[in-house]
Amino acid sequence: MKDIYFLFLLVSLSCSKNQKEYYHDGNLKAEYMINDNGEYHGKYKEFYNNGKTKTLIDFENGYKSGVAEFYDSTGQLAAKEYFQHGEIKYVKEFTTDGKIAYEFNFLDTLNLPTIEDFNIQLSNKQTFLTVGDTTQIDVSCNSLSKNNLRVIITNGMHKINWQKDSFLYSFVPKQVGKSKVMIYVNADNRSKKHYYIGFKEYEIKN
Numbered sequence: 001m002k003d004i005y006f007l008f009l010l011v012s013l014s015c016s017k018n019q020k021e022y023y024h025d026g027n028l029k030a031e032y033m034i035n036d037n038g039e040y041h042g043k044y045k046e047f048y049n050n051g052k053t054k055t056l057i058d059f060e061n062g063y064k065s066g067v068a069e070f071y072d073s074t075g076q077l078a079a080k081e082y083f084q085h086g087e088i089k090y091v092k093e094f095t096t097d098g099k100i101a102y103e104f105n106f107l108d109t110l111n112l113p114t115i116e117d118f119n120i121q122l123s124n125k126q127t128f129l130t131v132g133d134t135t136q137i138d139v140s141c142n143s144l145s146k147n148n149l150r151v152i153i154t155n156g157m158h159k160i161n162w163q164k165d166s167f168l169y170s171f172v173p174k175q176v177g178k179s180k181v182m183i184y185v186n187a188d189n190r191s192k193k194h195y196y197i198g199f200k201e202y203e204i205k206n
Contacts, residue, residue: 017033017034017035018032018033019031019032019033019034023049025049027047027049027051028051029047030044030045030046030047031044031047032045032059035062037062039059039062040057040059041060041061043059044056044057044058044059052073052075053075054071054073055070055071056068057069063083064088065084065085065086066082067080067081067082067083068080068081068082076094077094077098079091080092080094087106089105089106090104090105090145091103091106091189102147104145104147104148104189105145106187106188106189107144107148107185107187108187112185112187112195112197113144113185113197115183115197115198115200117141117142117143118139118140118141118197119139119141120138120139120181120200121137122135122202123135123136123137123138127202128202128203129156129173129202129203130173130204130205131173131174131175131176131205131206132172132173133172133173134170134172135171135173136168136169136170137153137158137168137171137181138168138169139151139167139168139169139183140167144185146167147186147189148186148187149167149183149184149185149186150183150184150185150186150194151167151182151183152180152181152184153169153171153179153180153181153182154178154182155173155175155177155179155204156171156172156173156174156179157172157174158172173204175204176204176205176206177204178201178202178203178204179201179202179204180201181200181201181202182198183196184196184197
């Protein structure tokens, strides 16, 4: 077994070549491995001219794989991206004090969540709405960030208050009847297209 592992290690080393790039002043700019096909393979490291880490990315035969980290020139983590077989799955951006400023989950449009995957709650555990009364409506889904969501509520006026992982609406029903909480999701933040998921309906009373 040890002989097999040693042989695998030798093959891996022989198929990967260490590369370095430098700034004009001689400071290290980037360090990475390439395979025999000239593709990135292994850890890619990029640096600012001051020596601070700029980018850390894992590659597998030319494809980004796992977590990629991006830093500002002071060494503070600015963003993370997660890849599977070269496809981006999520992105997180951070404030200078380390808090999440933005996050987004990239979705498979052939496997979107259903309306049953969403948790929609009315304030005070109400099961109906009352004309003229302000009701808090919280919309969330475990597999999504708030930036994936677009919510439309019919038959009334609403104001959104973003929470960490959900939408919180202040909603005032306009008239007796029905109100629909309609859910749309954005699968790719590089596109403005939203996919309709479904709705949940609530009765409005006087």
